[in-house]
Amino acid sequence: MNPILAFYRSSIGRKWVVAITGLVLFGFVIGHMLGNLQMFWGPDQINSYAVHLRDLGPLLWIVRIVLLTCFVLHIQCTIALARANRAARPEKYAYYATKQASKASRTMIVSGLIVLSFVLFHLMHFTFGWIDARNANLHEAAQDPLLGPGRHDVYRMVIAGFNHWPVSFFYLLGIGLLCWHLSHGFASVFQTLGLRNHRVEGFLRWTSGGLAALVFLGYCAIPLAVMTGILTDTNHPFGTPEQHPDAGHGAKTAAAVAR
Amino acid sequence: MTSTNGHSQTLETDQPGAAQRHGGKVMRFHLKIWRQANPQSAGRMVDYEIDNVPTAASFLEMLDILNERLVARGEDPIEHDSDCREGICGTCSLTINGIPHGGQRGSATCQLHMRTFRDGDTIYVEPWRARPFPVIKDLVIDRAAFDRIIQAGGFITARTGSAPEANALPVPKVAADLAMDAAACIGCGACVAACKNSSAMLFTAAKIAHLNYLPQGQAEKDTRVLNMVRQMDKEGFGGCTNQYECSAVCPKEIDAAFIAKMNREYALASLKDITTGLGSAVD
Ligand code: HEM
Ligand code: SF4
Ligand code: FES
Numbered sequence: 001m002n003p004i005l006a007f008y009r010s011s012i013g014r015k016w017v018v019a020i021t022g023l024v025l026f027g028f029v030i031g032h033m034l035g036n037l038q039m040f041w042g043p044d045q046i047n048s049y050a051v052h053l054r055d056l057g058p059l060l061w062i063v064r065i066v067l068l069t070c071f072v073l074h075i076q077c078t079i080a081l082a083r084a085n086r087a088a089r090p091e092k093y094a095y096y097a098t099k100q101a102s103k104a105s106r107t108m109i110v111s112g113l114i115v116l117s118f119v120l121f122h123l124m125h126f127t128f129g130w131i132d133a134r135n136a137n138l139h140e141a142a143q144d145p146l147l148g149p150g151r152h153d154v155y156r157m158v159i160a161g162f163n164h165w166p167v168s169f170f171y172l173l174g175i176g177l178l179c180w181h182l183s184h185g186f187a188s189v190f191q192t193l194g195l196r197n198h199r200v201e202g203f204l205r206w207t208s209g210g211l212a213a214l215v216f217l218g219y220c221a222i223p224l225a226v227m228t229g230i231l232t233d234t235n236h237p238f239g240t241p242e243q244h245p246d247a248g249h250g251a252k253t254a255a256a257v258a259r
Numbered sequence: 260m261t262s263t264n265g266h267s268q269t270l271e272t273d274q275p276g277a278a279q280r281h282g283g284k285v286m287r288f289h290l291k292i293w294r295q296a297n298p299q300s301a302g303r304m305v306d307y308e309i310d311n312v313p314t315a316a317s318f319l320e321m322l323d324i325l326n327e328r329l330v331a332r333g334e335d336p337i338e339h340d341s342d343c344r345e346g347i348c349g350t351c352s353l354t355i356n357g358i359p360h361g362g363q364r365g366s367a368t369c370q371l372h373m374r375t376f377r378d379g380d381t382i383y384v385e386p387w388r389a390r391p392f393p394v395i396k397d398l399v400i401d402r403a404a405f406d407r408i409i410q411a412g413g414f415i416t417a418r419t420g421s422a423p424e425a426n427a428l429p430v431p432k433v434a435a436d437l438a439m440d441a442a443a444c445i446g447c448g449a450c451v452a453a454c455k456n457s458s459a460m461l462f463t464a465a466k467i468a469h470l471n472y473l474p475q476g477q478a479e480k481d482t483r484v485l486n487m488v489r490q491m492d493k494e495g496f497g498g499c500t501n502q503y504e505c506s507a508v509c510p511k512e513i514d515a516a517f518i519a520k521m522n523r524e525y526a527l528a529s530l531k532d533i534t535t536g537l538g539s540a541v542d
Contacts, residue, residue: 007529010492011498011499015498015499081498081500085456085497087497088457090390093357093388094383096357099504100503100504105502106502188500191515194521201516
């Protein structure tokens with residue numbers, strides 16, 4: 001067999017693919033969290049961050065393609081592994097017992113698949129704007145009336161989104177399961193890549209749990225702050241037409257879009 | 260699957276004096292044991308009640324007592340494997356209450372004693388469960404898949420003839436210790452039985468490591484890992500999901516870090532296979 005194919009089809013080869021793609025996805029999870037936390041620095045910060053991201057142009061597309069490829073490979077390999085694992089034990093034990101495997105480690109495929117459905121929903125909601133088209137298309141009032149509407153108003157879109165409790169609830173659930181996935185997954189990567197031994201084992205277990213908890217807090221802070229009214233758009237400096245210093249053409253556009 | 264024969268059988272002692280001879284310390288157990296006539300037939304769990312088991316009996320001796328009573332009644336004895344009965348050969352293989360070798364740290368089934376149970380306990384006894392380990396009869400399974408993995412590893416290049424001078428080949432102390440730790444594997448298969456995926460990675464990793472750590476194993480280091488891993492996959496064992504159930508039940512407490520070493524060496528060997536071609540014997 002072709003040696004590349006032989007590696008990709010072997011149990012250990014697939015595990016390598018899962019680990020490396022998992023690590024890339026984990027990197028994205030951290031980066032995205034740091035980006036999101038700019039919500040707490042106000043609308044100007046997060047909206048200009050969004051503009052910066054869009055301005056990356058081709059680079060943004062490269063990042064997107066890499067992430068998508070990793071996501072697809074991760075899922076393809078984990079499903080292939082899970083099927084082979086199931087097939088290896090056709091007759092189950094009458095008495096089921098476990099010595100030490102964590103619950104998270106035994107439910108990776110379940111947590112992974114729910115995270116997948118969450119990611120799809122999340123993209124349809126905030127990236128494609130299919131779920132709540134009205135709020136996804138909010139724009140800031142124009143700084144210069146001749147240039148049409150201002151920057152995409154990410155700040156108000158997020159606040160409007162999380163003001164629907166089912167959205168926030170699914171978000172908390174999705175993030176919770178992602179962190180559950182990572183609590184096993186992060187430490188697991190080091191074993192798969194051959195970097196774990198008994199000296200780093202304890203450290204890896206703690207960092208894995210700690211990072212999962214941090215990611216959970218970092219992501220959940222935003223919907224929780226919206227639901228408790230800590231983050232609101234009532235003091236938005238240039239979002240709502242009434243409050244805008246030169247409520248004119250741009251403000252009307254924003255209002256028209258909002259309608 | 261937890262089918263029983265409907266009525267459970269009580270097997271009275273064949274030796275009325277057993278209780279006295281053991282200072283009155285005897286126990287009784289409710290056993291649920293897997294019975295399967297041959298590889299083709301469907302098996303089932305069968306209930307047995309056993310009393311007058313001396314506290315000094317090992318688990319296998321308890322089964323011997325049960326078998327003697329079954330034979331005395333003209334029934335088929337329960338087939339199970341054992342050989343050394345001192346924890347060094349790796350022949351005994353019972354999953355006891357869901358845990359291979361019964362869960363006593365660092366010991367095989369033959370070293371487990373009935374005194375570690377409570378009087379009147381219900382005990383499930385099942386064979387190793389894995390597709391590559393088919394049941395031959397009752398609790399006896401076929402572990403030839405392990406032999407084929409070892410065979411796939413091949414030989415080491417060594418000069419034949421008279422014994423070489425012992426110190427001619429320097430072996431670092433750390434490498435010697437790690438190789439010995441890996442070589443402690445007795446090939447029992449408990450790692451496979453304990454793994455949720457019936458993965459044989461702990462066994463395979465130990466067998467690869469004990470040669471790959473040593474200077475004598477260097478010449479075939481890459482082909483060894485490639486061929487043994489490919490054979491392992493071919494046999495139909497599952498993959499590791501890094502839960503370390505294997506190490507936890509291993510009678511020799513083989514460290515799962517050997518699996519990390521195998522993962523690393525397999526990737527490097529594959530890279531060499533891709534770039535220069537190693538010519539694997541297994542595909
Ligand atoms: C942002 C999304 C995700 C991240 C950050 C992520 C991260 C990880 C990481 C770091 C691992 C450990 C790799 C290893 O064992 O070496 C892992 C394992 C795993 N992932 Fe994901 N994952 C994500 C999405 C998914 C999805 C959508 C699925 C759905 C099928 C999934 C299924 C699995 C499974 C089954 C494993 C266990 C593999 C094994 O232990 O052999 N993951 N993931
Ligand atoms: S690694 Fe341990 S459990 Fe597995 S076969 Fe070797 S001795 Fe038995
Ligand atoms: S009979 Fe030899 S190890 Fe148990």
